[in-house]
Amino acid sequence: MSKEANIFILDANVTMNAPYPPTGNDGVEDSSSSSTTTTRLVQARDAALDAIVDRMWKSKSNEAGVVVLRAGATHHHLSELEAIEDDVDLGRFFRRCGGGAHLDGYAAGEDDDDVVAYPNIVEFELDRPSPRTLRSMRAVRCTINESMASYVRGDLCDGLILAADALHRRTSGKKYRRRIVMITDAEHEVEVDGERLQFVLGELNKMEVELIVLGIGFEEDSSIGIKDEESDGGYDRAEDELLANPEIVPSMDCKKPEAVVSMEDDVNGGMLIKEEEGNPDEIVDDVKQENSVRVEFIKRENEKLLRSIAREIGGRILAANGANLTELLRSRLPNVSGLTNSMGKKIDFRIAPDLALVVKSAKLTSQQNLPTTVKEAYQFDPRTGEKLRDGNGELMTLPTRTQTDHFDDDGNPVPYDKRTDAFRYGSDLIPVGNMDMLGINAAFADPGSIEMIGYIDREVVESSNLLMGPAYAFTGGESRKSRTAIAALSQALEETCMVGYCRVVRTRNGEPKIGALVPKTIGRDDGGGAGGQDAREGGGRFLAFLELPFADDLQPTIDRRVPLEYRGDDEEERACDDLIDSMMLPDEFRSEAISFPALAAYRRMVAAFAMNPMNAVEEMQAEGLTEERILEASQARPICDFDVVKSVHKRSSRHIDAFLDAFPLVEHKPEDDKKRKFWGDGKC
Incomplete structure (x- = not known):
């Protein structure tokens, strides 16, 4: 599955405006992090954009979407509201409504919860992202303030359900690698519909969706793999019952700790603090302490819920306690742009006369170059002479091409059918026709083969510093005899400290290369082990090919020895x-x-x-x-x-x-x- 469909869930609660990496009590940045202090939401947004941009470089068929929780408006594929039209309007909404300003024009029609499905969630629909969509995503910010946080909805469960529905609509029955990435501090109340959540998790399991949760301020042991057969992951086994019985799924409606019993919910969902007698300053301190305990309780319960969900569908929770979120996400979602998928090609391996077998060849390393730029010309208005712009205000261009003309001694252009290719030889040019080139290629007509010439001492080859890249791996083919032969040859070369001297043609009509076959072992260290123990403990053996230069490729070097040897003192x-x-x-x-x-x-x-x-x-x-x-x-x-x-x-x-x-x-x-x-x- 080469195509990817990734949905990023960003928590835009007011608590995500807290500085990140966290600062100490004295306001000094935590020494464990070297990144510049920003906010939780800014780092979450940048981490999502980094992953999206990287997938865009890898393939134009990769798709991505973003779900923003606890926003001041409702705009997603399950909503019928038309307050926001497109991605450009989404970017304008976030830039205009920071901190809760100017939300009245976007909140119309959201008072009736029966009409609005999953309110206060904004979605960039799952599709192939464009630069215009990226610009709007970069404008994501918190659009509510402290006074709105008590009644704004759009919690973690709603976002997960919405993302699962978007993946199902877009990718169901198609070959995609599906992934949901949630970045949150889990410090807002969650209303859980256990029956609906259990159904959604079942659908995510069917679609083989990978869930990655970047939990800001989560416990460190939660970064262990959720579905890990090797260890329990440090979790309470009572959590397994959370999703088995929907009635006991953690909810903010459950009993609160004693420290927050003095708080009551009003009719609007806000919090009322009971008046108490005593010093006003002490009452304020008590209220702050109670609020802090309540937030910790909410965060702890939400973390349990997310860990249960991740365990149910085989996801992973990464604890972020000061680590850069972009780098933390790369550890689980590594960069793929610039990488090439090595496909094994079947070629003949002639070990000795009348002894040949079919093996597979794949690249181990490849050279990466900067992509070439495309030159385009501006379009101008024929009447005014000004540059033309499209509906988005961007300049309109046309591709250009380079044309080379040739002229004879009299200055007349030479027709294309009268031209011929030539190679420079000294101060002259030697013409070479198409038939000549076809004859040269025919001399090397080979569907791909390896021909063993002999064997050389390994120390002589490695100490000569003449091995060149790129490197290729040769493994056994589909038959068991082929795999056994390659493994046996690799082990024999390892034990005798020898390398194979061979001639390799990897592609049809390809250029022949002379090089060395070096034995390699894949063991527990995922590297070239020195013995056979790693291979016996679950690893394998293969042969790596490195090219050797020809005699004409070597340039003479001048021996520049230091005339007087100086060793220095102790x-x-x-x-x-x-x-x-x-x-x-x-x-x-x-x-x-x-x-x-x-x-x-x-x-x-x-x-x-x-x-x-x-x-x-x-x-x-x-x-x-x-x-x-x-x-x-x-x-x-x-x-x-x-x-x-x-x-x-x-x-x-x-x-x-x-x-x-x-x-x-x-x-x-x-x-x-x-x-x-x-x-x-x-x-x-």
């Missing part, structure tokens, strides 16, 4: 050794966890321009963008922000200072800048 040698030891990567480090920084910056830049089109006339009329504008849009994640680099820097900072003390840096300036021949000369 302190300097110790400083070098300690620095190297402190900067060793951990054993569990995986290089594929770090994405291509330039490609990530490119995606961020294009996404930023799509969500924030340039409004300034001067920038639109300019031929290019300013450097400040590009840097602001890309916001490339520097390499120092990755967890591995952070841990290495923290561990080696003391040893780096000791190394700098032992070997102080001295800046050398060139005597004459005019003598520099290269751009890097004269720089330290």
Whole structure:
């Protein structure tokens, strides 16, 4: 299933305006987080947008939707209200109604709960997102205030039911990978219809929907997998009965703790505090304490409800206690743009004369390049000469193409049928026709094969530093004999410390490559183990192909040896050794966890321009963008922000200072800048 359908449920309750990461009592940001303090809702919105934009890069067929809870208006596929027309109007609604302002025009007709289904929920419908939809999503904010929070509806259960119905309508009976992501602090009251909720959970199980809950302020043990056969996940087994019997599903109608018994509900759903005798300041403190206890009770019950739901459908709850929500969501919903799906191709493996079998070949690594830009021309009004704009106010363009003309000695254009291709050879051009090229390709006509030439000592190949990428994996085919033969050959190469020297043609009429087959083991460490124990404990064996260069590819190098060897004293040698030891990567480090920084910056830049089109006339009329504008849009994640680099820097900072003390840096300036021949000369 290559297509994805993701629905993000964002809790827009007034409590989501709290600062995040949380601050201490003195207002100082928690030292456990390195991100800038924003609000819970801003980080939740940015995390959802990051995942949506990444899926848009991966495939144009991926679909996404957003459900905003406890909004001041009702706009979704089950509502008949027409207060909001489209996505553009949705963005205008959020920008205009922040903090509860100007909600009167959108709340008309919502007083009758029998008419309005799931009130106070706003939905961006599940579909292929466009830049216009992303701009409206970025405007999501809290549209209510403290005075409205007591009677505004649209709780967690309503949002989950609405998202499940949207997935069913859009993807039922189709091949999709379905996912619901809920980001909430669970600090608002929930009205639970146990029978309806149980039916919805059954439908989610049928559609194989994955539920991911990012719980802000949840208990840490709730981040353990819900349906985990290896452990209980640290939950109370009494919670299993919550969904088995709808009557005991946690609800805010249940008995409240003694600390909040003095609170009563009025007819409008608000809270009335009983008047008590005593010091007014003490009464206010008691009320604040009671409200705080009540919020904690609501949060605890909602967390139990979400954990029960997640366990019922095999979801997962991730506890967010200061961690960046975007990075936390990536841990469960990793970036997929820029990745390629390796499909196994069947090719012949000729191990020896009269000994061949069919194996599968797939890429292990591939080179990633920045996508090429598409040049387009502005459309102008033929009468006024001004640039044309569409209904959204965006500039209208047309694709362009490049045409190359050739002329003979007399200046006449050469017809296309009179042209021929040529290869440069020295100072001349050698014409090569189509029949010649077909003959060259026919010489390598092969549907794909591996031909073993011989065997080389593994240490000789690895120490020569001549192995090149990309790497390919060769595994056994569909037959059991093929898989056994590959595993046996890999084990034999491992035990004899040898590698296979072979000729590989992966595709039909492809270019032949000479390289080495290196034995690899997939064990519990998911890496190339050194022995057979990992393979016996559930792993497997395969062969990895790495290309070797030809003799003409090698360029002679100049041996630049230092004339006088200098080892330094004991302190300097110790400083070098300690620095190297402190900067060793951990054993569990995986290089594929770090994405291509330039490609990530490119995606961020294009996404930023799509969500924030340039409004300034001067920038639109300019031929290019300013450097400040590009840097602001890309916001490339520097390499120092990755967890591995952070841990290495923290561990080696003391040893780096000791190394700098032992070997102080001295800046050398060139005597004459005019003598520099290269751009890097004269720089330290």
